[in-house]
Amino acid sequence: MADSGSPDSEPTTRTLLRRVLDTADPSTPRRPRSARAGAQRALLETPSSRRLSSQTKTTARRRSQRIRSIGKLAHVQASGYLEEQTPRTLLKNILLTAPESSIVMPKSVVKPGPAPQVVQPSSRESSRGSLELQLPELEPPTTLAPGLLAPGRRKQRLRLSVFQEGMDKGLPLSQESRGNADASSLTSSLNLTFATPLQPQSVQRPGLARRPPTRRAVDVGAFLQDLRDTSLALAPPDTVLEDTQPFSQPLVGRSPSVHHSLPCPSHSGAEDAERAVSHRTRSTGPRLQNNSPGKPAQLLAGKAEERTEKSLSMSKVKEAARARGSARAQEPEGHTQVTEAEGSQGAIETKEPEGSSGDCPTSSRRVSPELASSTPEFLQAKRIQGLEPAPPPSTAVLPSEPLEPLSARLPPRARTPGPKACQNPYKTGLSHYAKLFSFYAKMPMEKKALEMVEKCLDKYFQHLCDDLEMFAAHAGRKTVRPEDLELLMRRQGLVTDQVSLHVLVERHLPLEYRQLLIPCAFSGNSVFPAQ
């Protein structure tokens, strides 16, 4: 490990940890130490003693000693790694793996405090604590550390409990907030949850913590207005489609409220914006990926779920926070985000009634960047189907393009794709042969004649199956084989001594089927199909 040139006056995380390790009482009465552990401690003792002697020289020496000790430690660790997962060894691992330079700012003095205590209870916690040191945005350690440092270093166990308490305090808040957010019903208490979602994500999965994505300011009123517009346009059946959550609130009670709260006919604006957004995301993916994760999913969910009356700003902020949190916790494109975001949709939807109807074009424009999201394109597609076709002129051409074909697609959607294909596959097959009849006849035909042909074909198929069954039973088989077919054709007078089956196959079937039916010799003394 290379030595960084940091002076002793500015202690780095690494140096502080080192100090703690060396100065702390090596013998832990709880766990019986093996010989190797004792050797480890002996190694540590020597550098610690040297350190205590002269602080000015320690920086250089410490590092060199650290290297040596770590080298030796590696030996020990390699041999007894699995055996002893002591806090000491864990901390050593942390020192080994963590970068030397202090990422942490002045708060670094505070943070190493809780770190040693974290190591003690469990390996998981220790890793978490150590990683916390690296993350600048971590707040709980900073807030808890002063309280922890006060009692003094000797009372390590006490501090641990205090630390745990602090951690628990931090976690339930976020859990509560998430629980509330998941529930579609939003209360004003959600105000508190805006800040906390940041913490739990990083605490539980520090490796996944990311910078909060920069988001544009959203005109909440217009946005909600648009949402309301879209939700109004959406019929209840659409909500059923969009409601992909397993724990979605019952829509029955919600739908009437939805209809009540959505009188404005300008909802199409929001829908268009959504559509535009979805299409835009498809075409220009990376541009607004940060914003994307939560918003459109949220919008979709909101429509599907209950709308409760909330302050516009509240829902917006909550949505943003939620989206951020969800983005951090999961993949940006994960569908799971939709479920979380959908919970917040309800709040957004409720805001819609309060928005002004005149804002539609501008709001949709503003909304569209927000809505541009990677996610649930499939959900958006479903929504788009239900959207009204009234693209505001202000919106980009791109959104308007997909809107129109979609709207055009809407009316035929109600009908089945093919009248006969779906309803009666048997009829489709018969009509296939009826067409061949008209081709073979080389004369114009009536429609009724074609229907007559289909009836004949039906009778013919019945006869055919009966005959085949008879032949197979005569041969003592339960499987109908090509020999039975040939016998049938012979009896029908199609295959004669002059005209063999192969001749007929060659005459009437395409090449591919001929190859399958007529055995042919290939190189290597092989015949296909095998006899």
Next chain:
Amino acid sequence: MVLSTTVSQRKHIKRKAPRGFLKRVFKRQKPHLRLETSGDLLMHLNCLLFVHRLAEESRTNACENKCGIIKKEHVLAAAKVILKKSRGS
């Protein structure tokens, strides 16, 4: 060297045989029986030949009546004859 049972070279076959339809028809009629792989191709051939004969007969009937269009009656008469011929028993 040896050709596969599936058509892989060019998937576009003119006058494709509705193999699924034929198999389903056979299964519906005789669920206790099984049909082999090449059997449905021969079944399709049989159908083609039946339709061919039917069309020829209908055309003959229409021409005998000096009609330029094949009518229902022509087809009906032709069907009686051809179905009797195709009985196979």
